[in-house]
Amino acid sequence: MNYDERLKHVSVLGAAGKMGSGILLLTAVEMADISLKPENKGKTFVLNAIDLSDDGLAGLMDYLRVQVQKVAEKKTVWLRQMYADRADLIENYDIIEQYINDVLRIVRPTTAMETSYRSNLVFEAVSENKDLKVKILKQIDTNNPNQPWFFTNTSSVPIHIIEDEAGLKGRVLGFHFYNPPAVQKLVELIVTPNTLDDVTQFANGYAKALRKIVVPSNDFAGFIGNGHFMRDALHGINQALELAKSIPLTEAIYKVNKVSQDFLVRPMGIFQLIDYVGVDVVQFIMKVMNPFLKNEDLHSDLLDKMMELGVKGGQLSSGAQKDGFLKYEKGAPVAVYDMQTGNYVSFETFSAKCDEQLGALPKSFKPWKAAVRIPNNESHFAPYFDEMKKMQTEGATLAITYGKRSVAIGNQLVNEKVANNVQDVNTVMLTGFFHAYGPINEFFGS
Amino acid sequence: MTAGYNTISMGTGRKEFNPKKDRPGLEEYISEAGKGVLNQIGGAEKVDESFIGNFMAARYNRQAHLGGFIGMIDPALEFKPALSVEGACGSGGLALVSGIRSILAETADVVLAMGVEVQNTVKAIYGADILAGAGWYQNRKKGHAYFFPGQFSDRAGVYYEKYGYDYARKGLGKWFSNAMENARLDPTAQEFHNNGANLEEMYQNAKPNGKNFVDHLNLFDCSKVSDGASGIAIVSEEGLKRIGVDKKDAVEIIGWAQLTRNITNDPPNPVELITIKKTAAKALEMAGITIDQVGTIETHDCFSIAGILGVEAVGLAAPGKGAEFVAEGNTARNGKVPMNTTGGLIGWGHPTGATGVHQAVTIWQQLTGKAGNAQINLTAEKPYGLTINMGGDDVTVVAIVFKRGE
Numbered sequence: 084m085n086y087d088e089r090l091k092h093v094s095v096l097g098a099a100g101k102m103g104s105g106i107l108l109l110t111a112v113e114m115a116d117i118s119l120k121p122e123n124k125g126k127t128f129v130l131n132a133i134d135l136s137d138d139g140l141a142g143l144m145d146y147l148r149v150q151v152q153k154v155a156e157k158k159t160v161w162l163r164q165m166y167a168d169r170a171d172l173i174e175n176y177d178i179i180e181q182y183i184n185d186v187l188r189i190v191r192p193t194t195a196m197e198t199s200y201r202s203n204l205v206f207e208a209v210s211e212n213k214d215l216k217v218k219i220l221k222q223i224d225t226n227n228p229n230q231p232w233f234f235t236n237t238s239s240v241p242i243h244i245i246e247d248e249a250g251l252k253g254r255v256l257g258f259h260f261y262n263p264p265a266v267q268k269l270v271e272l273i274v275t276p277n278t279l280d281d282v283t284q285f286a287n288g289y290a291k292a293l294r295k296i297v298v299p300s301n302d303f304a305g306f307i308g309n310g311h312f313m314r315d316a317l318h319g320i321n322q323a324l325e326l327a328k329s330i331p332l333t334e335a336i337y338k339v340n341k342v343s344q345d346f347l348v349r350p351m352g353i354f355q356l357i358d359y360v361g362v363d364v365v366q367f368i369m370k371v372m373n374p375f376l377k378n379e380d381l382h383s384d385l386l387d388k389m390m391e392l393g394v395k396g397g398q399l400s401s402g403a404q405k406d407g408f409l410k411y412e413k414g415a416p417v418a419v420y421d422m423q424t425g426n427y428v429s430f431e432t433f434s435a436k437c438d439e440q441l442g443a444l445p446k447s448f449k450p451w452k453a454a455v456r457i458p459n460n461e462s463h464f465a466p467y468f469d470e471m472k473k474m475q476t477e478g479a480t481l482a483i484t485y486g487k488r489s490v491a492i493g494n495q496l497v498n499e500k501v502a503n504n505v506q507d508v509n510t511v512m513l514t515g516f517f518h519a520y521g522p523i524n525e526f527f528g529s
Numbered sequence: 530m531t532a533g534y535n536t537i538s539m540g541t542g543r544k545e546f547n548p549k550k551d552r553p554g555l556e557e558y559i560s561e562a563g564k565g566v567l568n569q570i571g572g573a574e575k576v577d578e579s580f581i582g583n584f585m586a587a588r589y590n591r592q593a594h595l596g597g598f599i600g601m602i603d604p605a606l607e608f609k610p611a612l613s614v615e616g617a618c619g620s621g622g623l624a625l626v627s628g629i630r631s632i633l634a635e636t637a638d639v640v641l642a643m644g645v646e647v648q649n650t651v652k653a654i655y656g657a658d659i660l661a662g663a664g665w666y667q668n669r670k671k672g673h674a675y676f677f678p679g680q681f682s683d684r685a686g687v688y689y690e691k692y693g694y695d696y697a698r699k700g701l702g703k704w705f706s707n708a709m710e711n712a713r714l715d716p717t718a719q720e721f722h723n724n725g726a727n728l729e730e731m732y733q734n735a736k737p738n739g740k741n742f743v744d745h746l747n748l749f750d751c752s753k754v755s756d757g758a759s760g761i762a763i764v765s766e767e768g769l770k771r772i773g774v775d776k777k778d779a780v781e782i783i784g785w786a787q788l789t790r791n792i793t794n795d796p797p798n799p800v801e802l803i804t805i806k807k808t809a810a811k812a813l814e815m816a817g818i819t820i821d822q823v824g825t826i827e828t829h830d831c832f833s834i835a836g837i838l839g840v841e842a843v844g845l846a847a848p849g850k851g852a853e854f855v856a857e858g859n860t861a862r863n864g865k866v867p868m869n870t871t872g873g874l875i876g877w878g879h880p881t882g883a884t885g886v887h888q889a890v891t892i893w894q895q896l897t898g899k900a901g902n903a904q905i906n907l908t909a910e911k912p913y914g915l916t917i918n919m920g921g922d923d924v925t926v927v928a929i930v931f932k933r934g935e
Binding site: 156159160162163170173174175176179 | 652654655657658661666669670673674675739740741742
């Protein structure tokens with residue numbers, strides 16, 4: 084079965100979810116493009132969009148139409164060539180409409196999982212719950228005579244456990260998109276010792292067709308991306324709790340968020356990132372990872388407490404940020420949650436005081452947006468952090484401690500063979516988390 | 530002609546442009562430009578008839594019959610003659626020609642000539658479909674997704690092949706940088722806010738890429754997608770007295786021509802704009818002057834290559850020498866013949882149906898000393914202005930020769 088044939092009948096599980104909808108979009112477009120090749124004319128391609136939610140599937144189809152139109156508008160030059168033999172399609176508008184139609188006719192929204200029993204390839208993007216994943220994949224494999232391949236989008240569960248428990252024998256790998264899959268370039272690819280070469284080869288080809296950057300990760304809970312992020316988040320939370328011994332927790336959260344964003348020149352502060360991913364998701368991933376870790380307790384009472392209070396962050400279906408640790412206006416944080424009163428306390432009431440306590444940024448500071456555009460930016464960051472190391476301010480001290488911890492986490496991932504090398508860790512954080520510099524660096528000293 | 534008025538050319542480049550927000554439509558642009566003229570001529574009562582040039586409101590805005598909007602500008606224009614004219618991107622020029630004919634026929638003494646286009650209602654990829662209507666529809670299927678850029682890219686490709694790629698791109702790059710620098714001097718220009726440094730270097734670094742766009746041109750080679758309107762009064766000597774404007778504040782039309790090529794034929798020579806050549810020659814002949822007496826030109830640079838080929842077509846440079854003529858700075862604002870002194874279609878903007886009128890307004894401003902920061906110096910040896918307005922791929926062309934009233 085070659086690449087095109089493998090993609091003739093595909094299913095996406097959890098297709099209406101945040102990750103599933105993106106995976107479905109990318110796969111539908113790839114399948115449609117293949118179907119337009121002269122040698123595939125007349126062949127029917129099927130992509131089952133499987134989800135439990137009827138409402139979700141209805142929304143998915145709306146989302147797909149809008150997104151496919153955008154995709155088509157960007158490649159109309161190519162599409163005109165592909166439809167050159169269609170005398171009835173003359174204007175760009177005609178061609179774009181036809182392409183949207185050709186993509187959508189491949190997609191079959193359904194709540195019936197049985198439709199996947201005829202697929203050659205199954206993408207799994209259901210909830211991050213090992214038992215659920217195992218149950219579904221096992222059921223499909225038992226009923227599907229095609230020996231299908233399974234690509235799981237798990238961000239934390241070790242693949243070999245899914246493989247063993249579902250009895251998939253080399254026909255599964257981790258294909259971990261970043262959110263949102265349609266935009267983010269990074270894919271973490273995780274194989275088990277049993278994964279068949281053909282499966283890996285196909286996965287690489289598929290990722291390349293989607294223009295993704297593939298970073299191989301070894302099969303440890305959390306892989307590289309969450310391996311770093313979860314530990315980094317826990318460090319931020321603990322740093323805030325430490326500060327909260329002498330100042331209110333609200334101010335401590337503000338300070339650590341500011342240090343992790345401004346002082347460390349990241350796209351967002353750590354508490355904003357936790358909100359972005361969702362307090363619930365972070366808590367859940369830590370819970371999944373924790374049993375697999377030795378000499379380490381990846382757990383935060385603070386996250387548990389936030390969940391009890393029902394403050395979860397995450398995003399609305401429109402993509403707007405929901406309030407979590409922080410409150411957002413037009414996407415920017417403006418206040419911090421006070422667990423004791425259940426209210427948000429405006430930054431304005433304390434930020435001047437906290438900023439003064441943290442102290443000024445180094446003079447050579449450039450905000451993330453500007454720094455990320457500097458080519459070979461080591462020549463910017465090395466003197467920037469050198470300057471910071473000489474400062475005795477609270478902000479500088481917290482930032483250096485934070486940076487050192489990030490380096491240690493990165494090295495831990497290499498030492499524990501989660502990542503094959505330093506470069507892979509840095510690529511994941513640069514492309515998946517949009518850091519301006521890799522976590523493994525020489526900036527912070529030993 | 531007198532009492533010219535341009536709205537801002539709105540679109541990408543302007544800081545206030547936000548494609549996601551509601552914007553003014555045809556009504557607002559027509560109204561603003563119309564009133565802008567009427568305010569300078571003592572009101573709508575002075576006007577005998579009106580012409581409005583527009584290319585594709587029927588598709589961009591689902592609105593045809595633009596003559597009907599003239600009465601909206603001022604009640605005193607209602608129940609007077611008003612009609613719209615169309616000749617693709619030459620529509621504005623046709624509105625001027627229509628007004629000139631009426632004056633010459635003595636059917637009017639004061640004509641309000643306008644042009645309008647509101648293009649930012651659709652994305653560029655669909656705008657390309659609409660603009661392709663300026664070509665022969667039978668050729669649309671085999672044309673490029675970006676149809677007109679494709680047509681002029683083909684012309685540019687032949688020019689590169691014939692005269693050398695680097696040589697040609699040097700001239701085109703200079704054309705682009707002139708356009709940006711001139712646009713920065715006119716507050717109504719779409720690139721008024723442009724502050725890029727090293728324009729020519731930026732241009733040369735952006736190589737054409739047929740995978741994303743067309744083979745031989747990049748986006749810097751293209752005119753803008755624009756919303757805007759322009760208006761000007763065309764008056765007889767009698768009319769000038771009626772509106773109370775001094776001759777020195779008006780320009781005299783001393784020559785004009787309007788020629789049209791068969792749209793179903795391909796251009797006979799891809800590196801020659803034959804219709805522009807013939808039309809400009811005819812207008813200059815009527816004016817009784819040579820191109821060497823022309824002090825400033827507004828030419829139809831829908832693409833940079835059209836600018837260079839225009840330089841050759843009006844006779845400023847021999848075939849193949851246009852790129853050199855431009856690269857040497859002859860068309861810059863301090864050069865031998867300053868061209869497109871408020872940015873032209875690439876810098877000021879290209880609200881297609883309004884462009885011909887905008888060109889006349891610019892020449893009127895320059896010749897009467899009303900061009901503000903964009904003012905150039907004109908000498909007594911070269912006192913004339915020339916406009917070249919083109920519809921389609923060198924199909925409908927209007928050329929007008931101006932001199933200051935005295």
